Amino acid sequence: MSKSSSSLADLPVLQDEPVPCCPPITAGELSVEDSEKMAAMFKALADPVRLRLFSKIASHPGGEACVCDIQDVGVSQPTVSHHLRKLREAGLLTSQRRGTWVYYTVAPSVVAGMAAMLDLRG
Secondary structure, three states: OOOOOOOHHHOOOOOOOOOOOOOOHHHOOOOHHHHHHHHHHHHHHOOHHHHHHHHHHHHOHHHEEEHHHHOOOOOOHHHHHHHHHHHHHOOOEEEEEEOOEEEEEEOOOHHHHHHHHHOOOO
């Protein structure tokens, strides 16, 4: 497989714009590293339970949700924890333990960055 003609290092960093996870799809062939990173994010969101959990967190007031507020997605609590871990490993969520509860937020700029990567206007 050939190397990408652009990489994350080639992207300008702008103060008020989201930083894409990877170069726009129209910028050139994705590198192996960028394609693996992208695939992990989309794979994590491809599961209906994970997508619901991600949506619950993203739409929760303040953009932050306690696991106690989002666990009712039709699966057991250990399964919810498994899915949340997969979303964190893919870089889509961050978490913070406060006492006995864990609070989740969508990783900064991740949704806008994924959208920018898929923007065909380049």
